[in-house]
Amino acid sequence: SQTIHQWPATLVQPVGSPLSLECTVEGTSNPNLYWYRQAAGRGLQLLFYSVGIGQISSEVPQNLSASRPQDRQFILSSKKLLLSDSGFYLCAGRWGLGYTFGSGTRLTVV
Amino acid sequence: GQQLNQSPQSMFIQEGEDVSMNCTSSSIFNTWLWYKQDPGEGPVLLIALYKAGELTSNGRLTAQFGITRKDSFLNISASIPSDVGIYFCAAMNYGGSQGNLIFGKGTKLSVKP
Numbered sequence: 001s002q003t004i005h006q007w008p009a010t011l012v013q014p015v016g017s018p019l020s021l022e023c024t025v026e027g028t029s030n031p032n033l034y035w036y037r038q039a040a041g042r043g044l045q046l047l048f049y050s051v052g053i054g055q056i057s058s059e060v061p062q063n064l065s066a067s068r069p070q071d072r073q074f075i076l077s078s079k080k081l082l083l084s085d086s087g088f089y090l091c092a093g094r095w096g097l098g099y100t101f102g103s104g105t106r107l108t109v110v
Numbered sequence: 111g112q113q114l115n116q117s118p119q120s121m122f123i124q125e126g127e128d129v130s131m132n133c134t135s136s137s138i139f140n141t142w143l144w145y146k147q148d149p150g151e152g153p154v155l156l157i158a159l160y161k162a163g164e165l166t167s168n169g170r171l172t173a174q175f176g177i178t179r180k181d182s183f184l185n186i187s188a189s190i191p192s193d194v195g196i197y198f199c200a201a202m203n204y205g206g207s208q209g210n211l212i213f214g215k216g217t218k219l220s221v222k223p
Contacts, residue, residue, distance in 0.1 A: 101152030
């Protein structure tokens with residue numbers, strides 16, 4: 001079965017510090033991969049998606065960037081975090097007809 | 111752009127009651143999905159619907175893909191405390207190069223024992 005691994009589970013970072021969240025995929029190859037942000041335990045906002053290595057599409061302008069250096073690795077980054085970057089970040093992968101989500105990273109920028 | 115209108119936003123019910131929530135859109139989709147998210151976790155797929163008019167059950171959960179392909183509902187029968195969480199509807203048109211899911215804003219369910 002396909003699994004999405006995300007880490008860390010929680011992260012507290014000061015304003016202005018860099019960020020790197022990693023997502024890896026197990027059990028399949030060539031998935032579409034997605035980064036979502038969820039604020040206040042509600043709706044999911046699509047940030048980035050990738051259909052293959054080195055291919056990144058951004059859905060909303062923001063302080064974050066994404067990269068896909070390997071087929072099963074998707075990274076969310078920032079050079080300088082803002083307070084407004086706080087939230088719950090979810091990685092998801094699509095295989096065929098379904099989406100599978102990782103367990104998320106709770107980011108608090110202080 | 112395409113949007114899913116999910117209602118209600120939140121529900122407070124007594125244990126044992128039935129729950130109903132729905133999602134509508136002005137756009138047509140060929141796939142509807144329902145997810146549940148427990149606090150601090152990622153959403154987990156509950157039910158997937160791939161055919162207009164399809165009615166699918168998963169234990170106490172029942173979901174239907176609307177005949178117009180613009181809506182879907184989820185029912186939970188005889189709710190229990192572990193049903194607490196946020197339920198999301200999602201839809202997409204599978205077959206495109208992206209097939210990106212669109213999500214509703216969620217229904218937050220609280221169950222009183």
